[in-house]
Amino acid sequence: MSKFTTQHEDFKNLQRRLLYLRLGLLLGLLFLSVRLWYLQVVKGDYYRALSEQNRIRTVDLKPARGLIFDRHGELLANNVPSFNLYLTVEDIRDREGLAAALEDLLGLPRAETKKRLALQARSYVPILVKAGLTLREAALIEGHRLDLPGLRIQAESQRNYPQGSLGGHLLGYVGEVSPEQQDEPAFAGLPQSSMVGKAGVEKTYDRMIRGTAGEKTIEVDARGNERKTVGVVEQTPGDDLYLSLDMRMQQMAESLLGEEAGAVVALDTTNGDVLVLASRPTFDPNTLSRGLTAAVWEQIVTDPRHPLTNRALQGQYPPGSTFKIVVASAALESDKWSSDTKVRCTGSFQSGNHTFRDWKKGGHGVMDMDQAIVNSCDVYFYNIGHRLGIDAIAETARWFGLGQPTGIDLPSERVGIVPSTEWKQRVRKEPWYAGETISVAIGQGYVTVTPLQMAVATAAAANGGTLYKPRLVRAVRERATSRLREIPPQDRGTVPLQDRTFALLHEALHGVVTRGTGGRARSKIVEIAGKTGTAQTVGARAVQTGTNHEAVPKQFRDHAWFVAYAPADAPRIAVAVIVENIGHGGTFAAPIAKALIEEYLKVSDTDDRHQNTGQF
Amino acid sequence: MIDIRTPDNFEWRFVLVAMGILAVGVISIYSVAPGPAPGGQTPLYAKQLAWILIGTLAFLAAIAIDYHKLARHAYVLYAVMLIVLALVLVMGKSSRGAQRWFSLGPIAFQPSEVAKLALVLVLAKYFADVQRSGWVQRVIVPGLLTLPGLLLILKQPDLGTAMSFTFIFVSMVLVSGLHAKALGMGILFTSMLFPFAWELIWTSLHDYQRERILTFWDPMIDPAGKGYHALQARIAIGAGGLLGKGLDEATQSRLKFLPEGHTDFVFAVFAEQWGFIGVLVLFLLFAALIFLASEIAFKARDPLGLLLAAGVLSTLGFCLMVNVGMTMGIFPIVGIPLPLMSYGGTTTVTSMAALGLLLNVKRRRLTLFY
Structure with missing residues (x-):
């Protein structure tokens, strides 16, 4: 009996403890439910967002x-x-x-x-x-x-x-938008790894041509x-962009420059259209647009010939004798000088204790303004500089748009220097010395210009004073509407010279080619007017005097300039050519200008394609 | 023979609840892998259905053989199980740093799952037979019975099953009658030993096990690596929200961000698809199973039946708690499948056999004489 009772009581104990096990497990489930409530209901939105982030790209x-x-x-x-x-x-x-x-x-x-x-x-x-x-x-x-x-x-x-x-320089190239660019307003909101223009018209017109992602x-x-x-x-x-550029002429200009460093700019004198904008050495924009390795990029950037520089608007050179167009204008507009003023050129000019030499040993003899331009007589212009002073020259230079951006639709244009007493005081913190004017009068010394500025100035001299803003893009076709929107030519005002000043300039510049230093630009098919220039390089003067050109080391040789327009009586094209470190402008730059002018006028005479804006 | 027409002898409510959970499992597996398995084999859900069919046979077999008869061979069965566990260490298939499986053709068999049932049986038999209540009889001897199996499983290593083993032992000791005072002393003793034991356990763990425990505390230590499972499971559950995302929109599982969605993390798959409400229904099914199982144990005819049923209950209950807890980030991730839901042959068949044992106990409770 007692054993049975004990067994019975033992069994009751087992049953009681069993209920604890059941209770424990059910409480466990309850606890898990609370945790579940927290995860799914309290934090549900948070985890749903995380799961969305997982799956959506x-x-x-x-x-x-x-x-x-x-x-x-x-x-x-x-x-x-x-x-x-x-x-x-x-x-x-x-x-x-x-x-x-x-x-x-x-x-x-x-x-x-x-x-x-x-x-x-x-x-x-x-x-x-x-x-x-x-x-x-x-x-x-x-x-x-x-x-x-x-x-x-x-x-x-x-x-x-x-x-x-x-045309690599003017077209530019594209690349992935850089973190710095993403901070600029023009590129704001672009997704990473978007392709944007990095140079040339690709950069200027990026907003239009990149489209919307x-x-x-x-x-x-x-x-x-x-x-x-x-x-x-x-x-x-x-x-889509329609450039004013003439690719055939561009190709011609680049091949005429050949392996030499230099630049060629050709403008339509009637509206500022850029027909040629060549700069050498050049680069292939395909290479730059395809993602370069660091090593190749390094090689391009450290190239001593600076292939990435667009010399046409970033190269700042002394204008040499081409600047005489500006100085002559300044003289003719001044009451201190006239076209008949004569100077005897003996081959040198004395200012203080410094002797300035003419390029021609022994001098040109007695010269008037016309003869001085035609023969590029330095002594005549030394005298003008001496008489007028720097500020009169600077004012005229600015009329021609020098020292200022031309406003071309390309990035990173440089402006050169038009020196004046004010400029010297501001930049160099020194007074102007009268002797410094003498160098500037023949386009040396402090004065520097870009080939594009010279082309614009020459066009203005040719067309009677209208200073056009160079136009590289003539029209844009909007993809959304298929509409062609023309970008009208723009001028920046006129060069305020008297008609007789222009007349004398036109006569003299034509004379440079027909009877003066620019004889190599004379053409059988068109009358060309122009001005030669031979710009001395900075360290060159000491080496140069009186020595044979071939003996001068290449980097010390003169830059050859030639600016021209044609036809002489009714100008349609203006050209500026510079070839670095090669020698006389009349010898090396003039033939390039002539070839381009002949090509342009020959083609546009036979078929008038360039005027047919409807055929874009 | 089984008289399935007698409602009192065959618990239909119990079977319905179990079938409900099995069905939920198959649906979840289907939603993760609706197509053929890699290599053009049978789809996983179809294989799981086959396992359930085999499990049904095991279930019926477990009902048919009187548990008293089974208990008579408990020690032999347990010894055989220990030998098999030793063999798996020598001949078993090694996968992901653990040697837990026998390769039987295309089927991988995991003996440690079956060993849990063998341990339940042997401990129930032991406690039913033992007369005296003392430390030696109530704790030390059953501890020595458990230890060889535990060590063999730790050697594989299989942390999850080893924890199940320990839990079965502890709960059987408690149910069989340890006084509150003794229990308190036991806890005190264990906690004093813990610092030394911890050192031993920690250094004996594999690197991946340690990482699992560390990343459990903070899955963000390595969200793409070691904390990935824990984090993705938590995201899946949380994203389910109140009402769930439905089978098609449950992106965590459908797009495989949640790894092991058909096995250990099947609960997370279900929670993402059905939401809080759905999981509550699932929990109610499990609660009903626990309730009915403990009811069977309570009404068992004799201590052996009660202890056997209690052992089965604690085995299944423990796996349920730990699996759901680890997918929710309450426990570290240890490889414990969710009973009746996770894909897997051994676990499905063993769990269904365990349910059979429960019905076995119920069926014999009115047979006073035999």
């Missing part, structure tokens, strides 16, 4: 950049398809492995890849790893895709310049594979 749809044509409809810039490799940092599992694989497959330096990964702050924005993959490279990457999550190859359009290096929202799985498209905002292609 946005892919930029790059717009096609606008096309660029020359005045005859020749294609200068377009887009070609290209395979670009992108990387989403968030999807990477193994950075080391990825960097190693990119080195093995594509030859990208491991260290550079890792540096780029480290720099990337927003990990879900794809970054461009390499543009323009070859088919073989694309196939290699695709083959390894499962081992390399985060990589994506995208077929996109690549900027292409069919003419190669021709679209956006594709996609859902990806854990491996980063696209599963479906959630939404699309279509991209809008950029507007």
Whole structure:
């Protein structure tokens, strides 16, 4: 009996304890429910946002950049398809492995890849790893895709310049928008790895030709594979540009410069259209637009010949004797001088204890203004400078637009120097010395100009004083509306010279070619007017006096200038040519100007294409 | 023979609840992997259905053989299980740093799952038989019974099952009757030993196990690496919200951001799809199962039946708590499947056999004489 009772009581105990086990498990479930409430209801929105971030990626749809044509409809810039490799940092599992694989497959330096990964702050924005993959490279990457999550190859359009290096400076090139640029208002709000213009018209007109990027929202799985498209905002292609440039003449100018450093600018004197804007040495914008390695970039930037500099508007040279056009104008407008004022040139001019020499030993004899321009008599102009003083010359130079930007639609134009007493005091903190005017009177000393400024000034002298703003882009075709919007010519005022001053200048400049220093520019088919110039380089004067040109080291030789316009009686084209470190302007620069003028007038006489604006 | 027409002998409510949970599991597995498995094999949900079919046979077998008869061979069965556990260390298939599986053709068999049931059986038998109540009889001897199995499983290593083993032992000791005073002393003793034991345990852990424990405290230490499972599971559950995202919109599981969605993290898949309300319904099913199981234990005919049922209950209950707890970030991630829901042959068949044992106990409670 007692044993049974004990067993019975034991069993009751077991049952009682069992109820604790049940209670414990049910309480456990209750506790889990509370935690579940916290996760799903209290923090539900937070975790839902995290899950959305997991699955949603946005892919930029790059717009096609606008096309660029020359005045005859020749294609200068377009887009070609290209395979670009992108990387989403968030999807990477193994950075080391990825960097190693990119080195093995594509030859990208491991260290550079890792540096780029480290720099990337927003990990879900794809970054461009390499543009323009070859088919073989694309196939290699695709083959390894499962081992390399985060990589994506995208077929996109690549900027292409069919003419190669021709006109490279004025076209410019494109590149990925840099972090610094993203802070500028012109590039604000552009997605990273957007292509923007970095130089030339690509930069000036970037806002018009870059178009508007679209956006594709996609859902990806854990491996980063696209599963479906959630939404699309279509991209809008950029507007097309029609340049005033004549590509045939541009090509001619560049090949005439050849291996020499220098620049050629040709303008339409009637509206400021830029017909030629050549600068050598040059570069191929295709190379620069395709993503350079650091080493190649370094090589271009440190090249002593500065191929990236557009000498036509960034090269600042002493104008040499071409400046005599300005000084002559200053003299003729002044009451201290007239066209009949005569000077006996003995080959030198004494100012204080310094002797200024004429380029011609023994001098030119008695000269009036016309003869002095035709023969480029230095002594005559030394006398003008001495009589007028620097400020009268500076004022006239500014009338011709020197010392100021021409306002061309290209970035980074430089302005040169028009020295004056005020300028010297402001910049050099010194007074002007009268002797310094003598050098300026023949375009040496402090005065510097750009070839573009000289072309604009020559055009103004030719057309009776209208100072045009050089126009490189004549029209824009809006892609959205297909409408062609012309950019009207703009002038910056007139050069306030009297008619007889212009008349004398026209007569004398024509004489330079027919009976003076510019004989090499004489043409059988058109009457050309012009002015030679031989600009001494800074360190050259000591070496130069009286020595044979061939014996002078190349970098100390003179820059050869020639400015011209034609036809002499009814000008339509103005040209400025400079060839660095080569010698006399009459010898080396004049033939280039002549060839371009003949080409332009020959073509436009036979078919009047350039005036036919309707054919864009 | 089983008389399934007698409602009192065959618990239909119990079977319905279990079937409900199994169905939820199959649906969740289907939603993660609706297509054929990699390599063009049978889809996972179809395989799981096959396992449930085999599990049904195990379930019926576990009902059919009288548990008294089973208990008579408890020690032999346990010894066989220990030998199998030793064999798996020698001949087993190694995967992800652990040696837990036997490879039987296309099927991987995990003996440690079955060993849990063997331990329940042997401890129930022992406590039912033991007469005296003293430390040696009530704690030390059963402890020595548990220890070889525990050590063999730790050696694999399988932290999750080892924890189950320990929990089965502790809960059986408690149910079989340890006085409150003794319990207090035991806890005191254990906590005094803990600093020394911790050192031993921590250094014996594999690197990945240590990382799991560290990243449990803070998954953001390495969100893309070691903390990835924990973080993605938490995101999946949280994103489910009150009403759930539905099968199609549950992106965490459908797009595979949540790893192991068909096995250890099947609960997170379900929580993302069905939300708080859905999980409450699931919890109610589990609560009903716990309630009915403890009811069977309570009404068992004899201490052996009660202890057996209590052991099965605590095995399943422990796995439920730890699995759900780890996916919610309450426990570190240890590889414990969710009973009746996670994909897997051994776990499904064993869990269903365990349910069979429960019904076995219920079925024999009115048979006073046999």
